[in-house]
Amino acid sequence: MSPTPISFSILVYGAPYSSQSVSTAYRFTKTAIEKGHRIHRVFFYGDAVQIGSRLVAVPQDEVDLQLKWQQLGEQYQLDMVICIAAALKRGIINSDEAKRFEKDASNLAEGFTLSGLGQMIDATQSSDRIVTFGY
Amino acid sequence: MILHTVNKSPLTSSCLNNCLRAIGDNDGLLLIEDGVYGADKHQGLKLKPLPSGITVYALKADVEARGLMGRLSEDVRVIDDQEFVDLVVSHNASQSWY
Numbered sequence: 193m194s195p196t197p198i199s200f201s202i203l204v205y206g207a208p209y210s211s212q213s214v215s216t217a218y219r220f221t222k223t224a225i226e227k228g229h230r231i232h233r234v235f236f237y238g239d240a241v242q243i244g245s246r247l248v249a250v251p252q253d254e255v256d257l258q259l260k261w262q263q264l265g266e267q268y269q270l271d272m273v274i275c276i277a278a279a280l281k282r283g284i285i286n287s288d289e290a291k292r293f294e295k296d297a298s299n300l301a302e303g304f305t306l307s308g309l310g311q312m313i314d315a316t317q318s319s320d321r322i323v324t325f326g327y
Numbered sequence: 328m329i330l331h332t333v334n335k336s337p338l339t340s341s342c343l344n345n346c347l348r349a350i351g352d353n354d355g356l357l358l359i360e361d362g363v364y365g366a367d368k369h370q371g372l373k374l375k376p377l378p379s380g381i382t383v384y385a386l387k388a389d390v391e392a393r394g395l396m397g398r399l400s401e402d403v404r405v406i407d408d409q410e411f412v413d414l415v416v417s418h419n420a421s422q423s424w425y
Contacts, residue, residue: 198416205425212334212360213425219388223408229416321415326334326425 199230201315206327207239208257213325214243218260220323225268232319233271234261235312236304239327241279246301262303276306330355330418334425336364337372342424353380355418357411358403363389366403373400386411 202221206213214236221231236243243258250256265272280289283299286306290298300306316322331350337343343358343365350356356377358365363385365372377383383400387407390396399405406414415421 196416200415216334216360219408220411224412227409227412229412321421323415323421324423324425326423 197228197230198320199232199318200224200321200323201232201319202234203312203315203322203324204234204236204240204243205238205325208243210239211327213327214240214257214261215255217323217325218257218264220325221270222264225264231268231270233273233311233315234265235273235275235315236278237275237312238278239282241274241282241284244274244279244284244301244304244306245299247299248301258301262301265303272304273307273311274300274304275312276308279306328353328355328418330357330414330421332357332359332421332423333362333365334360334423336361338364338370343372346422346424347377350378350381352378354378355382355384355414357384357386357406357414358389359386359411360389361393363393363395363399366390366399367395368400369398384410384414 202217204213204217208214225231248258285295285298286300287298331346331354333343333346335342366385383403384406385403387405390405
């Protein structure tokens with residue numbers, strides 16, 4: 193445990209399986225929690241939104257990054273936000289948006305929410321530290 | 328005091344150089360992911376001249392994954408994930424270069 197716990201928000205930019213950022217951010221977030229710190233929000237932006245598709249099927253001998261984030265999120269009640277503008281144009285969509293855009297399916301994985309950049313601005317103002325994991 | 332993180336190799340990206348141009352006295356520099364190649368003493372890409380008081384760190388998991396343990400410049404401190412968190416806490420802010 194660190195002497196004085198602080199709050200973090202984590203910004204993630206890189207696509208899972210193309211960039212290391214989603215897995216480095218995962219390790220950092222988990223370690224920060226284990227050291228007694230608080231995670232205000234994890235915000236997935238740009239190509240990192242691909243973490244939120246429940247249609248992803250990872251080979252058995254490879255790391256399932258989405259599952260790891262879901263398990264961490266569930267265990268510690270993390271606010272894991274996926275940028276809605278970045279997500280919709282990459283085919284990551286929840287049922288409300290699917291209805292609005294008249295799509296025949298939705299695919300947002302459990303544990304993640306779609307929301308706007310305002311959530312990122314809020315994160316920068318409400319957290320003691322912001323750590324960005326670039327693509 | 329800012330903690331700068333660099334995640335790209337200096338062989339493929341200018342972000343380490345850009346960071347070194349912007350880094351201030353007593354800031355910290357942490358090399359992560361492919362950024363750890365910047366600390367390889369055999370590449371001739373020495374992290375010098377650095378402003379005074381800069382400490383250079385490299386993330387252990389990334390150094391090991393690239394077989395660079397034992398090939399780093401002597402003035403680079405290898406740290407684990409826990410020390411990464413501690414560094415972010417002990418600096419006023421963190422700035423990522425990618």
